[in-house]
Amino acid sequence: MLCSKCHKNEATVYFKQNINGNIREYALCAECAAQFELGFSPLNIFGVHSAPAVPREQKRCTLCASTLEEIKRDGKVGCAECYSVFKSELEPMIGRIHGSQTHKGRVPKGYAEVKRTENELDSLKKELKRAIDAEEYELAAELRDRIREKEAGNE
Numbered sequence: 001m002l003c004s005k006c007h008k009n010e011a012t013v014y015f016k017q018n019i020n021g022n023i024r025e026y027a028l029c030a031e032c033a034a035q036f037e038l039g040f041s042p043l044n045i046f047g048v049h050s051a052p053a054v055p056r057e058q059k060r061c062t063l064c065a066s067t068l069e070e071i072k073r074d075g076k077v078g079c080a081e082c083y084s085v086f087k088s089e090l091e092p093m094i095g096r097i098h099g100s101q102t103h104k105g106r107v108p109k110g111y112a113e114v115k116r117t118e119n120e121l122d123s124l125k126k127e128l129k130r131a132i133d134a135e136e137y138e139l140a141a142e143l144r145d146r147i148r149e150k151e152a153g154n155e
Contacts, residue, residue, distance in 0.1 A: 003029035061085045121150050 001011045009029035017024045058067045066078030068089050077083065083090060095101050107115075124147050131140040 001027050003027065003032050005029075005032040059085070117150060121147065124150070 003009050003011045004027045006029060009031065011027035012030050013026070013028045013033040015026055017026065058069065060067055061078055061082045062085060063081035064078035066082055068086055071077055071082065071086065071090075072093075077086075077090070091101055124143055128140055128143040128147065131137075131143060
């Protein structure tokens with residue numbers, strides 16, 4: 001079908017215009033459709049001839065250059081630094097996926113022992129502070145010695 005405006009080129013864009021019940025049908029070539037004034041471009045609707053998309057600036061990881069869109073698409077974080085760079089965006093996603101943002105699973109063998117020792121040291125230090133505040137100096141000296149042993153790894 002030929003263009004209904006220039007009658008020279010093959011029509012590639014077909015549309016109906018309905019303004020207050022007044023219906024007009026058009027069959028236009030790409031050139032005539034680009035010049036046709038409707039307040040909108042029929043080319044954008046049908047994707048015949050649209051302006052090239054301008055890439056918008058995206059936040060990137062400072063280490064691996066991953067973007068948040070790539071992480072969402074692949075379901076994998078690029079590197080450990082991504083957790084810091086995209087913290088505000090990742091925390092809600094992790095919470096929705098796992099139901100919590102705190103790790104509740106298994107840990108490597110040596111890690112559990114280190115954590116237990118750190119927790120014991122913290123509780124001994126708190127107990128030492130309470131003993132000093134209560135002026136129980138003999139208990140404080142004993143706690144101090146136990147803390148030093150644990151820190152030196154002599155337990």
